[in-house]
Amino acid sequence: MIASIALCVVLGLLLLGAAVTRRRRNSSSAHGRSTLSGANRRALETVALGLRAVAAGRPHGGRPLPDINAVVHSGQRLTLRLAEADKHAPAPWTADVSGKEWSVDTAKLRRGGNRGDGPTHPYSLTVTLGLHRGERMLVDLSRLSGPIALTGDDNDVLLLAQALISELVSGPVGTLATVVLVGSAATPSVTDGLGARSARLHTAATRGEALAVGENTSPGHGGRASALQTLHMGRDRGAANARTHARRLFVVTAAQYRNERWGDTPLRMTDALMVLGYIPALEWNLQAKPDGSLLTGRLGVPVDTHAAHLN
Secondary structure (H helix, E strand, O other), rough: OOOHHHHHHHHHHHHHHHHHHHHHHHHHHHHHHHOOOOHHHHHEEEEEEEEHHHHHOOOOOOOOOOOEEEEEEEEOOOEEEOOOOOOOOOOEEEEOOOOOEEEHEEEEEHHHHHOOOOOOOOOOOEEEEEEEEOOEEEEHHHEEEOOOEEEHHHHHHHHHHHHHHHHHHOOOOOEEEEEEEEEHOOOHHHHOOOOOOOOOOEEEHHHHHHHHHOOOOOOOOOOOOOOHHHHHOOHHHHHHHHHOOEEEEEEEEEHHHOOOOHHHHHOOEEEEEEOOOOOOOOEHHHHHHHOOEEOOOHHHHOOEEEEEHHO
């Protein structure tokens, strides 16, 4: 009897030790994915330069900023896939014959730009979904017209969310973006994998508290407009041409989305909402697959290696 009890205790300790080791390994892996590598940061600096060039060049020509479906970084070329044809690309961009794509040589862009200064751009929620045939695929989350669900295995969803959030709050593209983790999405299971803290990252306990983030500053103080100034502008006008460059991404779990009725929340056209978990009938769904690919559904952006596997 004593021997049997001792054996159970030993097995229990072994299982506990294995669980702790696995948890530490997963935490370390998540932390590694949240830190931008040199190659990733260089690619994102190029993307930021390109988007600043769009923002700087368009006002001079008296034309509105384009609505961008996807940004593709292939190493030597940076390409914008536009929602509507536009053949009047600002320098150094050039439009193709259809006007649906603008492209620029990345070396030329880096030679002519700078890394830290220059004009701001209104595409601050542009983030890497992953790679397709070696090309980096990015989308502006604020141009999607509703909540975005991240689905798949729970651990895959967690790691992908951490990768997207970390890039937005620490990368060079999202310098005017704010990410707000709400309720259960602000627990250590999410935040511990984000690495270094950022002034762009906020946590909130409830929907009301989350929506108040960034509401008390004006465009003259950090570039953020109040709710009265933006008037919850309709998303059909295109997020790129909003009166403010401020962008907020709210992150909630599926349970909190249902419990706090986030689906009924009138967000700014410059905001985006990411839901961790499956919600029936959501228009936008990003599904992390076991093989590391990402199904993007209606978004239509092919991804064979999603962002959590890039670092």
